[in-house]
Amino acid sequence: MIQLDHVTKKYGDKNDIVAVDDVSLRIEKGSICGIVGYSGAGKSTLLRCLNYLEVPSSGEVSIDGVELHTLSKSELRKTRQSIGMIFQHFNLPSSRSVSQIVNFALKASGYEKKLRKQRIRELLALVGLADKENAYPSQLSGGQKQRVSIARALANDPSILLCDEATSALDPKTTQSILALLKELNQKLQLTIVLITHEVEVVKEICDTCVIMERGQIIESGNTYDVFANPKEELTASFIDTVLHFSLPEKLVNELTGHVIKLTFRGHLASEAIVSTMLQTFKVKGNILHGKVEYIQDKPLGVFIMELQGDAHEIRRAVTYLENQVSKTEVIANGLDSTAFARA
Numbered sequence: 001m002i003q004l005d006h007v008t009k010k011y012g013d014k015n016d017i018v019a020v021d022d023v024s025l026r027i028e029k030g031s032i033c034g035i036v037g038y039s040g041a042g043k044s045t046l047l048r049c050l051n052y053l054e055v056p057s058s059g060e061v062s063i064d065g066v067e068l069h070t071l072s073k074s075e076l077r078k079t080r081q082s083i084g085m086i087f088q089h090f091n092l093p094s095s096r097s098v099s100q101i102v103n104f105a106l107k108a109s110g111y112e113k114k115l116r117k118q119r120i121r122e123l124l125a126l127v128g129l130a131d132k133e134n135a136y137p138s139q140l141s142g143g144q145k146q147r148v149s150i151a152r153a154l155a156n157d158p159s160i161l162l163c164d165e166a167t168s169a170l171d172p173k174t175t176q177s178i179l180a181l182l183k184e185l186n187q188k189l190q191l192t193i194v195l196i197t198h199e200v201e202v203v204k205e206i207c208d209t210c211v212i213m214e215r216g217q218i219i220e221s222g223n224t225y226d227v228f229a230n231p232k233e234e235l236t237a238s239f240i241d242t243v244l245h246f247s248l249p250e251k252l253v254n255e256l257t258g259h260v261i262k263l264t265f266r267g268h269l270a271s272e273a274i275v276s277t278m279l280q281t282f283k284v285k286g287n288i289l290h291g292k293v294e295y296i297q298d299k300p301l302g303v304f305i306m307e308l309q310g311d312a313h314e315i316r317r318a319v320t321y322l323e324n325q326v327s328k329t330e331v332i333a334n335g336l337d338s339t340a341f342a343r344a
């Protein structure tokens with residue numbers, strides 16, 4: 001388990017750049033945690049505080065109950081060996097072959113020479129590169145290079161893997177294959193994975209929990225499904241909307257005259273029945289403008305956007321019914337008391 005308590009990291013001669021500001025966070029063993037934020041939010045700094053590549057200005061980082069600041073240099077080096085790291089631009093030396101790159105990591109950690117060849121084969125097979133032992137980085141695609149860097153990061157059998165924008169330089173299809181590999185390694189090796197990204201798609205695909213950062217602080221965090229189903233902060237909602245596309249074009253919304261609501265369903269199977277019961281029970285006309293089910297790690301999250309027309313009293317009753325049936329209702333346009341709706 002990784003635990004951060006009130007971690008702050010300041011830079012600058014006067015300590016006036018606060019890159020990470022009083023962050024407390026717990027990441028469970030064997031889980032995948034995604035840290036999301038725009039450029040400059042403090043993600044990289046926070047990630048580097050986890051293995052003390054950056055020593056926090058204040059606060060505590062503990063790995064499996066051991067506070068890193070209590071460790072001697074050699075103990076810290078040993079702890080770092082249990083934390084692998086991969087990067088956006090792979091950082092592979094161009095003059096070494098794939099097996100030499102992995103061998104170098106094994107050698108540096110004191111892995112017994114006679115066992116190294118076998119270990120290199122195992123690692124390359126694990127990341128799907130069994131046939132690339134003798135290739136050089138320039139002969140590999142971006143996805144293959146990231147696989148080599150993952151093999152290198154796993155050389156020491158780490159229990160934690162830190163991923164710094166690991167898929168940001170890759171095309172969508174290759175991103176999917178690297179994410180699938182990370183998920184597989186997480187399950188096969190019980191590897192705890194912490195990744196930072198500005199791509200919410202990555203979080204949606206593989207993260208059990210997620211953390212949203214802004215100006216060095218965590219503004220929202222939790223189980224990924226819960227955060228996606230019910231974002232509390234505007235920034236979180238806008239990030240999520242970039243992948244779920246659960247909104248309507250503004251021009252269309254402005255042209256609508258009825259009461260426009262957005263319904264969020266946890267699970268989609270009941271959604272159509274609820275909407276049709278509502279339409280049969282109350283004297284309202286419903287126009288479905290948008291309906292979609294997204295899968296967040298195989299769990300469905302459904303959204304309907306509807307325009308309701310009719311008597312305000314009936315609409316209120318219909319909305320009350322919906323509020324009791326679905327996870328969340330939001331007014332998108334023409335709230336019941338708005339003049340626009342009164343005109344309709």
Ligand SMILES: Nc1ncnc2c1ncn2[C@@H]1O[C@H](COP(=O)(O)OP(=O)(O)OP(=O)(O)O)[C@@H](O)[C@H]1O
Nearest residue numbers: 011012017019037038039040041042043044045046
């Ligand atoms: N070594 C440093 N010296 C001074 N300021 C730094 C240093 N590292 C980061 N910062 C500043 O700290 C803030 C957070 O930077 P950080 O790189 O952690 O953000 P980020 O969310 O990872 O952004 P990006 O996605 O662009 O890397 C920024 O204002 C950055 O300029």
